[in-house]
Amino acid sequence: MTEYHDPYQRSGRYLDIMIAGWWEHHGATVAEALRELPAGPVVDAGAGGGHGTRLIARTLPDTPILAVEPSPVLSAVLLSRVADDPDLRPRVTVHGDDLLAARLPERIGGMIMSNLIGHFSPHERDRLWEDLAPRLAPGAFVLVNLPPPTEPAHVERAAMSEIHVGDRTYLGWAAAEPAGDERLSWHMTYETREGDRVVSTDDVHYDWWTVSEDSLRAETAPHRLTVVPHGPAEAGLYKILRES
Incomplete structure (x- = not known):
């Protein structure tokens, strides 16, 4: 097995608090989709520190959840949150595997992939759709x-x-440049300040595979999957369902 390279090894300590804004802005739209899912376990793929996991749990209070997060830094935050919550502890299972390597249930009621898809190359996404298509229960979607x-x-x-x-401020900046067909190179800077003093600075670079709506439709169609937009266009959310 190829050794997992954690793109969040250095930025993981900032990511959980900085991604919270995305969930505050789009959480209601995600929850609206969750309420349409059939019964069955729901997978939170790339669960990070658990913002999506907790949203699934609140929205579907009787549903078992499989939270998949391969980054050791983020998985530690996720596991601690789950273990510390008496509601989550009995029904959330944390997997520290990459999604392509995780042992998923034969049938799932749905999956959330938030801010994750760009970590997979076109070839890896093809493997992913091939694996997920037969697992989706009737009415389920990614x-x-x-x-x-x-x-x-x-x-x-x-x-x-x-x-x-507390007394500290955590700031983040982002920039990107094209890195070939379908790829971006992101340049992230994270800074910790206490008053006027800069306590620490971390510069992080990672590659990201870009995916458009058209390319998502084209790559899922051979697996008899269809793509349906969900919510406002600015959310960029799509349901991937099995063709009926």
Whole structure:
């Protein structure tokens, strides 16, 4: 097995608090989709520190959840949150595997893939759709978002988050450049400040495979899957369902 390279080895300590804004903004739209799922276990793929896991649990209070997160840093946050919550502890199972290596149930009631798809190459996504298609129960779907840009493009450096915790402030900036067909190279800077003093700075680079709506439709169709937009266009959310 290929050794897992954790793109969040250095940025993981910032990611959980900085991704919270996405869930605050789009959580209601995700929950609306969750309420349409049939009975059965729901997979939170790329669960991070558990924002989506907790949303699934609140929205579907009787549903078992499989939370898959391969980053050791983020998985530690996720497991601690699950273990510390008497509602989550008996029905959330945490897998520290990559989604392509995780042992999923033969039948699933649905899956959330939030801010994850760009970590998989076109070949890996083809393997993923092939594996998921027969597992989806009738009426089940994969809910995926396609973060912009959905094609390689220059992204000007911009502030993405500013979080205040105690006496410290955590800031993040992001920029990107095309790195070939369908790929971006993201450049992230994370900074911790206490007053006017810079406590620490971390610069992180990682590659991201861009996926457009058209390419998502084209790559899922051979697996008899269909793509349906969900919610406002700015959310970039899509349901991937088995053809009836």
